[in-house]
Amino acid sequence: MTEQRELPPxxxxxxxxxxxxLLPAIAVQHDTGEVLMQAWMNAESLAETLASGxxxxxxxxxxxxxxxxxxxxxTQRLVELRLDCDxxxxxxxxxxxxxxxxxGRRSCFYRAWRDGGLVTLxxxxxxxxxxxxxx
Amino acid sequence: MTEQRELPPxxxxxxxxxxxxLLPAIAVQHDTGEVLMQAWMNAESLAETLASGxxxxxxxxxxxxxxxxxxxxxTQRLVELRLDCDxxxxxxxxxxxxxxxxxGRRSCFYRAWRDGGLVTLxxxxxxxxxxxxxx
Numbered sequence: 001m002t003e004q005r006e007l008p009p010x011x012x013x014x015x016x017x018x019x020x021x022l023l024p025a026i027a028v029q030h031d032t033g034e035v036l037m038q039a040w041m042n043a044e045s046l047a048e049t050l051a052s053g054x055x056x057x058x059x060x061x062x063x064x065x066x067x068x069x070x071x072x073x074x075t076q077r078l079v080e081l082r083l084d085c086d087x088x089x090x091x092x093x094x095x096x097x098x099x100x101x102x103x104g105r106r107s108c109f110y111r112a113w114r115d116g117g118l119v120t121l122x123x124x125x126x127x128x129x130x131x132x133x134x135x
Numbered sequence: 136m137t138e139q140r141e142l143p144p145x146x147x148x149x150x151x152x153x154x155x156x157l158l159p160a161i162a163v164q165h166d167t168g169e170v171l172m173q174a175w176m177n178a179e180s181l182a183e184t185l186a187s188g189x190x191x192x193x194x195x196x197x198x199x200x201x202x203x204x205x206x207x208x209x210t211q212r213l214v215e216l217r218l219d220c221d222x223x224x225x226x227x228x229x230x231x232x233x234x235x236x237x238x239g240r241r242s243c244f245y246r247a248w249r250d251g252g253l254v255t256l257x258x259x260x261x262x263x264x265x266x267x268x269x270x
Binding site for chain 2: 038
């Protein structure tokens, strides 16, 4: 059971959560700048992330905290949190273990629109069945 | 008057707009990887962006299309559109003229949370009064 955590007031007052209590969060590999993924955070997941140093999102589909890597083992260590100018988006500089994407690719943004069609960039680093399969 | 534009079906079918008809869009400088800003697109703004090559968002506060740079002159040229794995977030590789941020800074993500406080990174490239002031 994780202890309920609260955001530091000096941070909380700068954030403008949406009407569902969420903020979009963009995860970027801290040393290469690669945009890995976008997910959502509520106040609790952000507070846990800051306290633990391990990135925790809010899963909208599952309606619960989502400790990145809890199923796949592919965790994200928080290196630095940044806010945008109006406090309604978070940028997470992270150190990503292996692939960020559930397809086994490093980044979720592996599809490009080129010449009227979608092109797939990059191959999985790990077979997704191995990421989520039975141990 | 801009002609009404529609998304190519091969792209439209891969996108999962939210219940307000919007997708978050992350703008990254194409050659440096710097994360510049995050805003929102609806189908019309994305279609216009693809047709014109100039990034157009949907302004939630103003409830209308927002052709980036229309007030400030600081436009974004689209270099490549990417989609994430589940089609609910866009990554725009752009060529940004000058600052992306309304504060006159290159990036909107200029505030970092360090040692229990917010630190401002970087100074405005242009005085925001000059960006939006009378000509």
